[in-house]
Amino acid sequence: MTWLVTGGTGYIGSHVVRAMTTAGEEVVVLDDATTGRDERLEPDVPLVHGSVLDRPLLDRVLRSYRVTGVVHIAARKRVAESVERPLFYYRENVHGMQTLLEAVVDAEVRRFVFSSSAAVYGMPDVDLVTEDTPCAPVNPYGETKLVGEWMVRDTAAAHVVAYANLRYFNVAGAATPELADVGESNLVPMMFRRIAAGEPPVIFGDDYPTPDGTCVRDFIHVADVASAHLAAARRLRADPATALTLNIGRGEGVSVREMSRLIVQVTGRPDLEPVVAPRRPGDPARVVASADLIAKELNWAARHGLREMVASAWEGRRLHG
Numbered sequence: 001m002t003w004l005v006t007g008g009t010g011y012i013g014s015h016v017v018r019a020m021t022t023a024g025e026e027v028v029v030l031d032d033a034t035t036g037r038d039e040r041l042e043p044d045v046p047l048v049h050g051s052v053l054d055r056p057l058l059d060r061v062l063r064s065y066r067v068t069g070v071v072h073i074a075a076r077k078r079v080a081e082s083v084e085r086p087l088f089y090y091r092e093n094v095h096g097m098q099t100l101l102e103a104v105v106d107a108e109v110r111r112f113v114f115s116s117s118a119a120v121y122g123m124p125d126v127d128l129v130t131e132d133t134p135c136a137p138v139n140p141y142g143e144t145k146l147v148g149e150w151m152v153r154d155t156a157a158a159h160v161v162a163y164a165n166l167r168y169f170n171v172a173g174a175a176t177p178e179l180a181d182v183g184e185s186n187l188v189p190m191m192f193r194r195i196a197a198g199e200p201p202v203i204f205g206d207d208y209p210t211p212d213g214t215c216v217r218d219f220i221h222v223a224d225v226a227s228a229h230l231a232a233a234r235r236l237r238a239d240p241a242t243a244l245t246l247n248i249g250r251g252e253g254v255s256v257r258e259m260s261r262l263i264v265q266v267t268g269r270p271d272l273e274p275v276v277a278p279r280r281p282g283d284p285a286r287v288v289a290s291a292d293l294i295a296k297e298l299n300w301a302a303r304h305g306l307r308e309m310v311a312s313a314w315e316g317r318r319l320h321g
Contacts, residue, residue, distance in 0.1 A: 002026040003233060004067045006052055006100070007074030008045075009036030011181040012115065012171060012222060016071060017045060018179065019226035020233065028065045030058075031074065040179055052096040058103035069111035069236060070104055071229055072097070075144075078185050079119070079282070082141035093144035094151075101155045111236040112152055112163045113229060118218075118247070120146040120167060123284035130290040131167075131245055138282045149245065162240050164232040168225050168248035169218040169289050173309035175226070180316020187217075187256065188310065191263050192317045200272040201260045205279030208286075214256040216286040218249040221304035221312075231298040249289025250302040259306075266310045 003020060007013040008029030013036065020027050021042065028046040031038075041047055046065065050057040052074055061067065075093050076082070082089040104112060119142030120135045137143045149165045156163040172188045174180035181189050191201035206213040228248045236242050260274040294300050 001068035001237065002028060002065050003069045003071055004028055004030060004061060004065070005071045005073060006030045007036065007072075009033070009038055009040050009047070010073065011179070011183065012225060013073040014040035014179050015175055015222045015226035016073060016229045017041060018175060019223070019230045021045060023230055025230070025233065028061065028067065030061060035183065037182070052100045053092070055099050055103060058100060059107070062103060062107040062109065067107065067109055069113070069233060070100070070109060071113040071115070071233060072100060073115040075115070077117075077141060079139050079141050082139050082144070086140040089140045089144050094147050097148045097151050101151060104161070105155065105159045110161050110240060111233070112156065112161050113232050113236065114148060114152045114163065114165045115229070116149055116165045116167045117142065117145045118167050118169045118249075118287055118289065120149065121287065123282075124287065127286070128251065128288055128290040129247065131247060131293055153243070156243060160240075162236040162242040163244070164236060164242065165245040166228060166232060166248055167246065168228075169220050169287065171222050171225055172219050172313055173221040173223065173304065174312045174316040175223040177312075177316040177319040180313060180320060181222075182320050187259065188263065188313050189317065191260060192267070192314065195264065195267050195269050195272060196317070201263060201274045203256050203260060203274050203276050204283065206257070206276045207279075210255060210285055212255050212257045215283055216253040216255050216288060217259075218252060218288040219254055219259065219306060219309060220249050220302060221309045224248070224302040224304055227303075228294065228298065228300050231300045235298055244297055246294040246297060247289040247291055248294060249291050251289055251291040253286060253288040254306060262306060262310055266307065266314055
């Protein structure tokens with residue numbers, strides 16, 4: 001069978017493609033080339049430039065490559081930008097999902113993996129976030145991901161499609177340096193940028209109700225996120241009745257201050273003591289996943305630790321400059 005991976009030249013998408021092709025899966029990539037890098041793909045992976053909003057293109061790709069399953073990763077994902085441009089996010093993430101699902105149904109594709117996000121939970125007041133924790137997103141980005149999950153669930157029920165919605169938490173690291181995150185919207189690359197400029201990393205708020213006053217997050221290695229997508233894809237192939245929504249995390253909380261200390265150690269700049277800035281609106285105090293359900297359903301568990309995440313990400317940063 002052949003999997004269409006949307007957003008496959010992006011940071012997370014390229015890791016998913018690498019994991020799937022290494023495991024022997026046939027993959028074709030669709031990417032609109034706005035944030036991805038074509039060179040992240042191996043030369044023998046078919047790549048089509050285009051958007052999930054382009055229905056005629058989707059129809060041609062699904063037909064030409066005889067696609068039997070989709071892994072949908074393509075999305076706009078900057079929280080602050082989603083607040084400033086909500087309609088843009090609804091067009092790209094929600095109407096894009098609608099267009100893709102319509103093409104999938106018409107092509108009789110029966111397997112669908114959706115890359116969702118812990119942003120669907122909003123600001124949960126629990127020690128561990130389970131899949132049953134109420135969803136209350138606090139920004140348009142999180143809202144579009146939750147709407148996307150609903151669309152997948154309802155379409156799957158109406159058209160006999162096996163599906164898995166994967167909610168991943170704070171992604172970091174790199175399987176290899178050339179696949180590293182070159183953006184600056186996530187915590188680790190944001191801190192790297194300042195350290196590379198000789199400036200101390202910034203912590204947004206140190207007065208949260210947490211042990212050291214800074215936000216607590218569940219950091220997950222991108223290679224583990226990729227292996228979870230592969231496990232989900234194989235489950236859908238084996239069981240056409242699959243209907244899953246799963247967290248992807250390590251189940252371990254790490255404070256932003258702890259993370260900043262590790263980052264300055266790994267980068268060789270322990271002299272750069274983090275500085276504290278005011279809180280950012282909408283940042284919850286603690287968001288840590290329960291990973292029990294994914295372990296049960298997919299026999300999956302995270303394999304990479306925190307230092308490995310930071311060291312591999314820094315190696316990638318040094319490669320890309």
